[in-house]
Amino acid sequence: MPDLSARLRGVIPPLVTPLDETGEVDRDSLRRLIGYQLEAGVHGVFLGGSSGEIALLDDGQRRTVVEIAVAEVAGAVPVLVGAIDTGTRRVVEQARRAAALGADAAVVTAPFYVRPHADEIVEHFRLVHAAVDLPLVAYDIPPAVSVRLTPDVVEAIAEAGFVVGLKDSSGDLSNFRENLRRLPEFPILTGSELFADLAVRLGAAGIVPGLGNVDPHGYLRLYQAASAGRLAEATAEQDRLAQLFTITEVADRGRIGSTAGALGAFKAAMAARGMIAHGRTNQPLLPLDEAEIKTIAEILREVGLDAAIVAG
Amino acid sequence: MPDLSARLRGVIPPLVTPLDETGEVDRDSLRRLIGYQLEAGVHGVFLGGSSGEIALLDDGQRRTVVEIAVAEVAGAVPVLVGAIDTGTRRVVEQARRAAALGADAAVVTAPFYVRPHADEIVEHFRLVHAAVDLPLVAYDIPPAVSVRLTPDVVEAIAEAGFVVGLKDSSGDLSNFRENLRRLPEFPILTGSELFADLAVRLGAAGIVPGLGNVDPHGYLRLYQAASAGRLAEATAEQDRLAQLFTITEVADRGRIGSTAGALGAFKAAMAARGMIAHGRTNQPLLPLDEAEIKTIAEILREVGLDAAIVAG
Amino acid sequence: MPDLSARLRGVIPPLVTPLDETGEVDRDSLRRLIGYQLEAGVHGVFLGGSSGEIALLDDGQRRTVVEIAVAEVAGAVPVLVGAIDTGTRRVVEQARRAAALGADAAVVTAPFYVRPHADEIVEHFRLVHAAVDLPLVAYDIPPAVSVRLTPDVVEAIAEAGFVVGLKDSSGDLSNFRENLRRLPEFPILTGSELFADLAVRLGAAGIVPGLGNVDPHGYLRLYQAASAGRLAEATAEQDRLAQLFTITEVADRGRIGSTAGALGAFKAAMAARGMIAHGRTNQPLLPLDEAEIKTIAEILREVGLDAAIVAG
Amino acid sequence: MPDLSARLRGVIPPLVTPLDETGEVDRDSLRRLIGYQLEAGVHGVFLGGSSGEIALLDDGQRRTVVEIAVAEVAGAVPVLVGAIDTGTRRVVEQARRAAALGADAAVVTAPFYVRPHADEIVEHFRLVHAAVDLPLVAYDIPPAVSVRLTPDVVEAIAEAGFVVGLKDSSGDLSNFRENLRRLPEFPILTGSELFADLAVRLGAAGIVPGLGNVDPHGYLRLYQAASAGRLAEATAEQDRLAQLFTITEVADRGRIGSTAGALGAFKAAMAARGMIAHGRTNQPLLPLDEAEIKTIAEILREVGLDAAIVAG
16 A cells, blocks of 8 residues: 555545434444545545544544444545544554554644643654654644644654644645645645635645535535646635535524534534434534524525435 | 532642653652642642643543542542543543542533633533532633633533532633622632732632642741731732742743743752652653753742752 | 822823714813812823723824813823824824823833834833933733733833833733832832722722723722722722623623723713713714613612712 | 726735934835836835834824825826724824825725724724725734724625725635625735735735835736736746745844834845835834844845846
């Protein structure tokens, strides 16, 4: 099998974690979702990311999710698994579990809760790399961890070989370009739903869009067009996906949080499309209301996603 | 034994986690530290808080720390244990472990990483309370979790009986007073090292000062004076402790982070005083340098803490 | 006349700017307000601060306000005037105008819009001091200018003699104490409505409370009690004023901004008490609605301020 | 003359304000700079923006700058003038002065210092528009004013006709695209130095790059290529300009602020190229040191800008 970094490319959706009515992982829905994504042609899957509600899953749920994904994917594409936790030793534990379950890579953020210095972030990646027998992908997600992986940090950990790729969810295109400029050979994936077309055109190895849960075909069309240099076509698809992305703004932010609003919208749309059985999010996130779910269904229709899928 | 909320009072230091040269919990040092604190007369101990580097401890270290504390304290004072994690289900797991090990209360923050709405924070405390057979203390620490426990949230979870007390580490005295004004009978502990005198005078049930690791006697004198209405005496002690607190600003913030600088300073001072064997902090925090450690020793002398303790 | 710094003490309300129905300065109301404040016994007045909507007043309005205040006060107490602007040269212009109109001191913030370095803030105060023949009071108000006057900056500009006092509106009591600890002889005024009792007890030279517009007698009682060491009495008054301060939270923040909500509440309460003719704020702030104004009137009654004043 | 909104296109550099050794406007350098820019082929000039140190210029300097620009440009291209101030009435005054001096448009930010609600920002633009006989361009610059012009606000003020264009300096490409998506006919200029190629390709009417002071030819090549759909060529130029932009990171941020570091670098590079006589910035910004200026000269050489210009 080729080196992982060569396989860090294309569309790699950060899968949601479907839940049943009791709040446990809905195994059937997760299998159906993975099947649907593979059938659509995704180049990898990412379990246990922010879209997967990783911060809200207990260790048992995390294990279940990875087991199902590894079994269902069966080597067809890389399975990336979030080893997301506050400190080095905890991340090492999570990453080792992912390795033992058959993951192809662990996705690792900066430490959080402890407000680390840039050099402490580099040290974190050095230590996790030394302790874990699994390729690491660095994950820059400042809204969640309140600290950036700056271009200096990314350069340091990439050149030292601590990580084999970067998932950039900073939302900052200038920062993304600076990373590309410094590390032209290093696989950089964008987490942006909204400038994926440009990111690919500029040299992103791939896309990790939460919205890809709802519409992988859209992101695959976008990726193919942008990779082939057909930017106008990619941008037209991007515009359609931007319209779809407005589902994340439907929920009343006076009533529920931004994470609940965005992930609840993804799941509501997926449930409406028949991809998963229920739209519920994990505790303590609060649910969308009926009117909001109806609005989301309308947006789906507007972008041509009204037909329920045939289960994969 | 009286109800816990009646025992949530006085000086309850959030203990550091001493580490040996390999990075494992230094059991002897932890026992010595606890003995020293009890001998000084503290009214409780808090393991696994921010000062205890909770975010950097793996589950094994967390267990060791609590086991030692429960055994060493032997019921003399309440043992509070941090159940600090990103989401509800994870916090429930941590709190149940603390209960099984004999903790008297679990200390719980708002969810983090997921940017919750205020109502989702209330829901979090409701769910943890319902799932765990251990009193909960709410912990407001916005620098670590990037979200506040507002007076509205505190009032909601206190009046519903989800929590039996609050540790307010917001650093915001107006907020603290507003909580006191709304909940005059509810035990509120301040996490402030720097306005503990005033907080007690205003009605704080107690103090949870990280700096109490280094100088519990100082905070006990302050607490006694402030409780007895001798504010000038309390304030004089507070001024001395404020001078001692400057040890947390010694480390060069261009080189190491603020958490490393503060906790490293506490531990360096404790090692200098013979309370623990080593000053090291957990991975990936970087260490103070020799000159910084020397400066800390000078500050100790300036505030009259130059004599090494005799081991408790 | 004694040196200004000796007169920087007591209760110095930052006066609102009353406006008439056309949006111009309501001269009669301003005179009435000043008369009422002097009769109450305030130790100074501060025109053109944040409570005076300084950022929204044009130069003509600023001039009118200062002219009226200087004439009305007639030397009875110091008249402080905000020279609030983005950069050094603009502040110099504002401060010179204040001097020409007879102000006793200019109140100066850090530069804003330009995100200055601490050393650039010190340079700013050095240059304004060198260019203006009027004592300067430094004004720390981070919510408005997005930068702090740290204890290091305050120490530098105080010891160099660039400023004769500090108005600390940081809301951070630890910071306030650190300033007092470093500069025990330097007059520090707190801008806090909510811990004025403690600030005075700790050594604040005085109080500059926006809420003092509405109830100067309350702050004067608090100041007298706290200065005389009667802290319980000061704190009881503080608690009553904290209840009054809830008028600033009445306005729906989904509809108008925080500045509009707080200043609109001050003015609505003052209009209800007959201190000024209209409650309107300056463009583009939006007004409170009828229900909100009614709630404010109820809060006034609850704290014993229902009787309209007899015009001073 | 055609409607201004039709002329809001192309490269419109936000000109620096050259200063002489006494700190006054260096009129000769400003004329030379404008001449050089016109000769290069810029489509407009913007005086009194953030790059023009507007916050640090007094009213006399502002007047001088506009007078020179209007005279020097002599109608060849539009002259945009910043009417940057904290509140509505002050902005109206600034904008009227600009109109009287012959500006073609006033550039207006959200109110600052007062933390306005979105509806108060809309009201601000409504009022300025009603009071000033000059087209307005909205200016979104959150780092300076601490508040965003959200897509909702932009849509409201554009559709109501209060503004004829938008300068988007938010640094947020997703936001920029959302504005384009909602307002396809409305002229949107990007303030980004680093994704100008993409912005133009996506539909930006033009570019307002601070770095265009140093290298207008680069941005003109980029604009021509991007407008003509030659994205690879535009991106190659963008990459070169990104390298040039590293001059803004040369200054030691432990010693001077970010504004001083960026504007000082622009001016140092311009002085090195002979475009202006001196590199100094306005009070209280601190200067670059010799080594930093030397590094900037090296970067100029690396991107092919070593030859001094022949004065325009």
